Amino acid sequence: MTTNSTAAIAYTESITRYIAAHEDDIIKISHAIHARPELGNEEYFAQEQLSELLERNGFDVVRDIAGHPTGFIATYKAAQQGPVIAFLAEYDALPDLGHACGHNIIGTSSVLAALALKTVIDDIGGVIKVFGTPAEEGGVNGSAKATYVKAGLFDDCDVALMVHPGHESYRTVPTLAVDVFEVEFFGRSAHASENAFNGVNALDMMISFFNGVGQLRQHIKPKDKVHGIILNGGASANIVPDYTKARFYTRALSRRDLNGLTEKVERIAAGAAEMAGGQYRLNHIQNGVDEFIVNDRLDDLFERHAALHGEVIQHDDFGFGSTDTGNVSHVIPTIHPHLKIGPSTLIGHTYEFEQAAASAEGDRALLQGARIMATMAVELITQPAVLDEIKELHQHLKG
Numbered sequence: 001m002t003t004n005s006t007a008a009i010a011y012t013e014s015i016t017r018y019i020a021a022h023e024d025d026i027i028k029i030s031h032a033i034h035a036r037p038e039l040g041n042e043e044y045f046a047q048e049q050l051s052e053l054l055e056r057n058g059f060d061v062v063r064d065i066a067g068h069p070t071g072f073i074a075t076y077k078a079a080q081q082g083p084v085i086a087f088l089a090e091y092d093a094l095p096d097l098g099h100a101c102g103h104n105i106i107g108t109s110s111v112l113a114a115l116a117l118k119t120v121i122d123d124i125g126g127v128i129k130v131f132g133t134p135a136e137e138g139g140v141n142g143s144a145k146a147t148y149v150k151a152g153l154f155d156d157c158d159v160a161l162m163v164h165p166g167h168e169s170y171r172t173v174p175t176l177a178v179d180v181f182e183v184e185f186f187g188r189s190a191h192a193s194e195n196a197f198n199g200v201n202a203l204d205m206m207i208s209f210f211n212g213v214g215q216l217r218q219h220i221k222p223k224d225k226v227h228g229i230i231l232n233g234g235a236s237a238n239i240v241p242d243y244t245k246a247r248f249y250t251r252a253l254s255r256r257d258l259n260g261l262t263e264k265v266e267r268i269a270a271g272a273a274e275m276a277g278g279q280y281r282l283n284h285i286q287n288g289v290d291e292f293i294v295n296d297r298l299d300d301l302f303e304r305h306a307a308l309h310g311e312v313i314q315h316d317d318f319g320f321g322s323t324d325t326g327n328v329s330h331v332i333p334t335i336h337p338h339l340k341i342g343p344s345t346l347i348g349h350t351y352e353f354e355q356a357a358a359s360a361e362g363d364r365a366l367l368q369g370a371r372i373m374a375t376m377a378v379e380l381i382t383q384p385a386v387l388d389e390i391k392e393l394h395q396h397l398k399g
Contacts, residue, residue: 008378011124012308015116015374019367026112026370027363029053033104034358037093040135040142043070046091046104047132050111054130057115065132066151068144072132073153076118082126083387085377086154086332087114088145088162088325090136100354101137102165102341105362109369110162116374126381129157136324138180138286143324146287154331158387159298159380162325163369165353165362166338167346169306170314171299175292175336176223176251177258178322182231182285183209183269187278189242199240203233205272205280206244212268213248223320224261225251247285251322255290292326293397295333297390301376302335309371311339333394339365 033046047063047070054074055061065071091107093099114130121128131153135142148154185206190199213226220226228248234241250265252258266282273280303313325336341364342356356362380387 008382011120011378012375014119015378016371018116018119019112019370022112022115023367026108027366030104030108030363030366031358033091033107034099037098039095040092040137040139041068041070043091043134046070046107047072050089050091050107050132054111054114057118059114059128059130066144066147066153067141068134068147070132070134071144074114074130074132076114076121076128078121078125078127080122080125082124082381083158084127084129084156085117085380086129086131086157086160087111087373088160088328089130089132090162091132092135092137094137094349097349097351098354099357100349100351102353102357102362103136104357105165105341105366105369106162107132109366110373112366112370113161113373113377116370117377120378124378124381133324135286140285142180142286143289143327145324146289146327149327149331154328157332159390160325160328160332160334161373161376162336163365163373164336164338165341165357165365166348167340167342167344168314168316168338169311169340170316170338171303172292172294172336174253174294174320175326176225176253176320176322177255177291177326178249178251178289179258179262179284180247180249180286181262182245182247182283184243184245184281184283185209185273185278186280187240187242187276190240192238192240196240200242200276200278201240202244202278203241205276205278206230206233206246208272208275209246209269212272213265216264216268220261221252221257223253224257225249226261226265253291255288258288287324287327289322289324290326290330292323292336293329293334293394295329295335295390295394295397297393298333298335299337301379301386301390302337302372305372305376305379308375309368311368311372330398333390339369341365
């Protein structure tokens with residue numbers, strides 16, 4: 001479907017009116033989720049707040065998605081066929097720091113964008129889907145978007161939209177693929193003084209493993225990362241430890257590079273166990289996260305609509321992180337831009353960021369994100385050539 005400028009202006013006005021009329025209610029939900037932070041796959045309160053709001057507004061909601069009890073998918077279909085627009089809603093918090101990544105903003109902004117788009121979707125056609133995606137921060141059975149991708153839940157979607165809070169407003173930037181796993185060493189206990197010769201020291205294996213990883217770092221690519229901590233180093237100093245455990249992250253620019261890096265780390269673990277005469281086990285505790293396929297045409301659309309709503313977008317290099325939204329970007333064109341919620345010195349995963357996520361500037365970013373995503377969606381639906389160009393580029397980038 002194509003539309004003229006007069007109709008486009010009318011759709012934008014409908015969206016902005018809806019957001020203005022409901023901003024107090026959605027901000028209350030954002031603050032309620034912020035005040036009650038929940039870790040990954042435990043976000044029952046946040047799921048309830050977001051999914052029930054969508055359900056009350058005519059969306060069909062399915063909960064408990066692909067092994068994630070706190071996941072949901074909310075769908076609204078117009079009578080007229082058209083593109084399927086996916087909005088990604090995150091709502092998990094960080095241990096000890098609460099919403100220090102601002103997922104209370106992400107979840108509510110995506111839901112508000114979907115509700116605002118619904119005010120015009122019956123006129124322009126198409127389908128709105130809101131994916132409630134638990135455990136973006138990882139942990140056991142973390143990175144739900146990767147699970148959803150494996151289950152084919154995005155296969156019928158045309159694009160995926162979300163906006164993340166940050167220290168500046170900027171377009172989607174590249175992210176690193178990441179594996180998260182635990183390494184366990186198994187030995188044999190003995191008295192550390194009387195008969196240590198009968199023991200097989202699992203801590204020795206762990207130390208050898210850490211030393212080996214340290215030596216590996218000289219020989220990995222500049223953007224590759226390996227970092228970890230010891231979770232269990234033994235029970236008592238006078239007992240030869242028979243068990244130790246560590247948790248590690250490996251990161252690389254691509255999934256292909258990451259698979260090779262993780263394999264090298266596992267060989268170091270195998271060697272450390274072999275040297276001491278013990279055994280090891282490497283267990284991936286969450287989904288592997290893939291690098292982000294950045295689609296400049298979709299980000300151009302984001303930047304244009306951001307300007308439409310008065311948002312100034314920066315063009316600096318903000319470095320590399322990781323997100324399971326990267327997995328979605330391997331299936332359909334996806335954006336993961338940021339909107340400013342505090343000073344340029346603001347750093348994610350800190351107490352200061354947690355405070356900013358419930359501040360007036362955080363609330364402003366929530367509303368801005370919803371406006372931008374909803375009017376982007378209108379153009380994607382009503383201007384087939386725009387969507388086709390974005391999808392063609394995505395196919396080229398996938399190779």
